Amino acid sequence: MRLDFLRLIAISSLNHPSAPTLMPPVVNQIPSVGEILQGEIANAAVASHGRKAVVGAIRTALDIYRRQVRGEDCLSLPRAEAAARISAAAVEALTRADAPYLKRVFNLTGTVLHTNLGRAVLPQVAIEAAVRAMRHPAALEFDIDSGGRGERDDAIRHILCELTGAEDAIAVNNNAAAVLLVLNTLGLAKETIVSRGELIEIGGAFRLPDIMARAGTRLVEVGTTNRTHLRDYKAAITPATGLLMKVHTSNYLIQGFTKEVTARELAPLSREAGLPIVDDLGSGTLVDLSRWGLKRERTVMDALSDGADLVTFSGDKLLGGAQAGFIVGRRHLVQACQSNPMKRAMRLDKVRLAALEATLKLYRNPDRLAESLPTLRLLTRSVAELQALAPAVALAIQNAIGAERVIVNTVACASQIGSGALPLETIPSIAVAVEPKGGRTRKGQALRVETIAAAFRRLPIPVIGRIEKGALIFDLRCLDDEPAFIAGLSGLDQDLGGGNASDAASNENAR
DSSP states (O other), X not given: OOOOOTTTSGGGGGGOTTOOOOBOOOGGGSOOHHHHHTSHHHHHHHHHHOHHHHHHHHHHHXXXXXXXXXXXXXXXXXXXXXXXXXXXXXXXXXXXXXXXXXXXXXXXXXXXXXXGGTSSXXXXXXXXXXXXXXXXXXXXXXXXXXXXXXXXXXXXXXXXHHHHOOSEEEEESSHHHHHHHHHHHHHTTXXXXXXXXXXXXXXXXXXXXXXXXXXXXXXXXXSOSSBOOHHHHHHHOOTTEEEEEEEOOTTOOOOSSOBOOOHHHHHHHHHHHTOOEEEEEETOOSSOGGGGTSOOOOOHHHHHHXXXXXXXXXXXXXXXXXXXXXXXXXXHHHHHHHHSTHHHHHOOOHHHHHHHHHHHHHTTOGGGHHHHOHHHHHHTOOHHHHHHHHHHHHHHHHHHHOTTTEEEEEEEEEEEEETTEEEEEEEEEEEEEEEEOSOBOTTSOBOOHHHHHHHHHTSSSOEEOEEETTEEEEEGGGOOOHHHHHHTTTTHHHHTTOOSHHHHHHHHHHO
C-alpha cells in the first residue's frame, strides 16, 4: 500500500491557520496506536475499512510523525491534536488505496476507439442488460422451453445469424481468441496458407505467425509483401494443407505497385481443392459506414458473400459492444470450433453475453443506430456541434489555470477511429489547444506542456489528451459530459503551483 502522509501529518500544520501552539518535542507527547484508535475518526474508519487495515495505516502514519518530531528543529503537537492528525492521515491513505484502478477518464485524445482507454463505450441498453445479468440468476445454459441444459452462445447466435446471413455463430473472449480457436480447429498439424502481405502484427506484440504456431498449424507464406497472385495460392496447396486464410490489414495499408487476391477470387480455388477459406476481419462491422459519411469498410456480410466459409471479428471495436470475438459462417465449421475443448477456456460470461445481445439488437433498426450506439454517435458528430462546444471548454480551462500562465485556443484537428479500423481515415474535428505562456510550478520549475498534461491526469476524473507541437491538444469529439468536465477542473491552478496575486487577478479578468 502506498501511503503518502507527508503533507497531511502533524508537522505540515505549521502554516495551518487553526493550528494550536506547538510544543517542544517530548516523547510522551506522541500518542499510542491504542489511543489513536479510540478517537472518533479512527472508529469511523474501522467501520469502513476494517480494524486490521486501519491499525496498519495508523502505524505507518505514526512512524512518520515520530521520525519528524524527533528530528532536529522539529516541534510536536499536543497529544490529542497529534492523534487526530495521524488518524486523518491514515484515513486519507486508506481512501486513496481503495480508489478503483479502472478510473473513469475523459478521452480527449482524438482516437474514438482507444485501445488503452477501453475501446467502445457501451450503449445504455447494454449497460442495463449487464446489470440485470449481474443482479439476478440468468438462463445462461438453461433451456426455458425444454427445462433441460442449454447453450450459452444461444444468447447471441440467432441475432448474429439474422444480421450477417451466416448459418451459425459463436462467441469467445476476443478476436485473437477467435482466430486461435479457428486455426487450432481447422489447421492443427496441417498447413495454413496466408499471403505474406497479410502477416499482421497488432498492439501488444500480437503477431499472426506466433498465433499460428501456438494453434499447432504450420504457416505457409505465399507471394511477396506487396504482390500476391492466385497462382501463388494454387502452387502452395498440398495434401497437408488445412485451410486458406485472408487477414484484414486493419492497422496499415500497402499502396503503390500492389496485387491482392480477394476472397471472391480465392473462392473457386478453395472449392476445387476442398479447403475452407477463413477471413479475419479484425475490427469488423455489420453496417455500411458510408451512409453516415464515413469511408466504407468491408462488412461481415461482404466477407461471407465473397465466399468465406468462416469470418472472425471483434465485438468491442466498430461494432460498439463489449469485448468479444465472433466466429460466423458455415454450420459444420462453426460447430467444429464449438466442439474444440479450447472453446471452454475462451467462453464469455453471462454479463458480456447479455450486453452483446442488447447491442446486436440495436442493429435491427439502422435508421436509429447513430442515436442509440455511442461509438457511431461519436464518430458522426458534426464539426458545427463541436465548434459550439469549444468556447465554454476553452474558457473553463483558461480560468482554471490562469490566463497569465497559458494560451488557450480553439483549433481545427482530425480525429481517428482507432483500434485498427480504417487506419488512414481521419474525421474533421475541433480541439482546444493549451500552450504554456509563463509561470512556474509549485517546485519552482518552468511550466512545461508535459507538466500541464500531468496535472490534467491527476484530476478526480483524469483528462487524457495528446501533446502536439508544444501544445496540449484536447480533441472534443468524445467529450459528451461538458458539465462534469468543467466541474472537475477545480484545483488545476493550485496543482500547477499557481495561486499568486497576478494569477488570481488574471483569472478574475478572464471571468
